Amino acid sequence: MVLYDPHRRWAHRGICRWEDRALFFAEGGMPHRRPAENVQKLWDQAKEICAMCPVLAECQRDTLGEEYGVYGGRDPYERWRIRKVMNRSIVRWPEERRLAWAKEIYFLRKELGMGWRAIQTRTGMPESAAQTLYALWKDRLAEEKEKAAKADIIDLDLPEPEPAKPDFPERPGRRHAWVRNHGLIADGWYRGETPDGQWINLTVFSGRGQVHKWFRKDDVHLYRPQAVVILNYAERPDDHDLTA
Known part of the structure; x- marks a missing residue:
């Protein structure tokens, strides 16, 4: 399962590299509200270019966390709306996908020490959703540790008291x-x-x-x-x- 490409190795094939950046990064737009009509018009022109791009799907997958600019045919406001409901939507994901993302978020936060804002930019997961996934994997690790500890315990009868202590034979037996x-x-x-x-x-x-x-x-x-x-x-x- 490919969650995302953190290096965006597909970017060199994007046709936006040869287009006017002013269309994709029109000034005046804010990620958490609808832009002015003139800004939206420029964004819509950029989306028309995105629709013809050979890496549209990859761009949509890996740029959900970007706050500014048009990526993958989505403007900042559209991406913000998707991120806003992410914490509610992840509960409907298939378990395999949810656990895969939980493991990745835990790795980025725990092992790489990334902040929540950086995790959002990299993965598209807003802080609330990322924290939910982080806690999910943390609980799963605790459960696995508990199961492993129980598996190491041998549940056998205690030795019974011996009424007498006969001597051991001088010769070896057939075992140990x-x-x-x-x-x-x-x-x-x-x-x-x-x-x-x-x-x-x-x-x-x-x-x-x-x-x-x-x-x-x-x-x-x-x-x-x-x-x-x-x-x-x-x-x-x-x-x-x-x-x-």
């Missing part, structure tokens, strides 16, 4: 680590650990089949050390809740 699980020694695959290394997540077999569980560090013996993987254990119990 021996682990004390419900008073028995189990063979498990290493999945990751907390940043402080005090809890280790392993895949073991139980009566429910293959499960992922957290174990205290002293209940795990890695006989085949693995590259450290950091996981977030959101429901980690406090030390005073632990039982041997």
